[in-house]
Amino acid sequence: MTARLRLAIAGVGNNISALFQGAEYYRKLTLQGVAEADFVGITRPRIGGLGVSDLDFVAAFEIHPNKVGKPFDNAVLADPNNYPILDVTLPKVDFIVDEGFTKEDSEPGSARFKAIVSRLREAKAEVLLYSLPTGLQWALDAYARASLEAGVAFVNCTPDIGARSPELLAAYEKAAVPLIGDDLASHLGTSVVHRTLLGLLSERGITLASSYQLNFGGNEDFRNLRDHGANKRDSKINALAQDGVDTSNVEIIPSAGYVPHLKDSKVAMLNLEGLGWAGTPVSLDLKLKVQDSSNAAGVIIDLVRIAAAARRARLGGFSAAATRRLKSPAGGHPKFTPEIIENSFNQLDATPVR
Helix, strand or coil: CCCCCEEEEEECCCHHHHHHHHHHHHHHHHHCCCHHHCCCCCCEEEECCCCCCCEEEEEEECCCCCCCCCEHHHHHHCCCCCCCCCCCCCCCCEECCCCCCCCHHHCCCHHHHHHHHHHHHHHCCCEEEEECCHHHHHHHHHHHHHHHHHHCCCECCCCCCCCCCCHHHHHHHHHHHHECCEEECCCCCHHHHHHHHHHHHCCCEEEEEEEEEEEEEHHHHHHHHCCHHHHHHHHHHHCCCCCCCCCCCCEEEEEEEEEEHHEEEEEEEEEEECCHHHHHHHEEEEEEEEEEHHHHHHHHHHHHHHHHHHHCCCCEEHHHHHHEEEEECCHHHHHCCCHHHHHHHHHHHHHHCC
């Protein structure tokens, strides 16, 4: 039987609430006798022998006063989190959320750095999931260094630079520790839909004249992106990259509006304008509405299982299996063919657990 995944968290926000509650939702289905192959909303029921409910949350780091010092199962539901409460009885996970890095104490050698490394080791964490707000490059650097020192795989959910840093990636490869990133591509997110439509126009011989993508939401991520959207915009453009598609006429606004009454819902508007036979116009408009953090958790569950399986197999650095779950994978999308990605999954599934 495969050992359960021991997961540590940096940033106890909506995505973590969705992941925590969702893992219990699928565990409940298992107890009811539902086969994994019949689970809704799951891409791969097992990765490296790990099922979608095989998570043990073992440590968490935060700086929000509503969460620091609180039991994890309380902190994950605390304001300003506004992910819906699912119809499941949540387990008691009563370890205390530790205070995370501040900019002033984020350097290696600081007391906080040593404490976080020690906590990761004490918790026997296999993976550290980084899910802080966008635009805190210093925080990502600090957590990535602490994770590496503790020998813990690192997963970056944000568009800040982690696996795209040649120096950081080389250090993880040398230590045989996985580094997975950057910026998760939501389950059925705007970038995935936009990329598919752009590819369709190119495949059908329609010349792209212009395109835009506007995103609205009511959670803290959208509030933050109003002021720190540059990295997110670049990462969303990266997600559209594919052979034969010119994205120079594509405009993306990651947070076109913070709309509190939307809560954790996201609304996206897509427009594509093209030119067909004899220059005649083609126009496409689409509206997408999703539960934003469910959209993230459905991908996070794969990323953390890929990271844990790779760590158990002592496969350091970036795993190609994670490519399609990310907007800005190390090396870029065109580098990874479907065959390379599937071979990577096969390697993770075939490697004995250590």
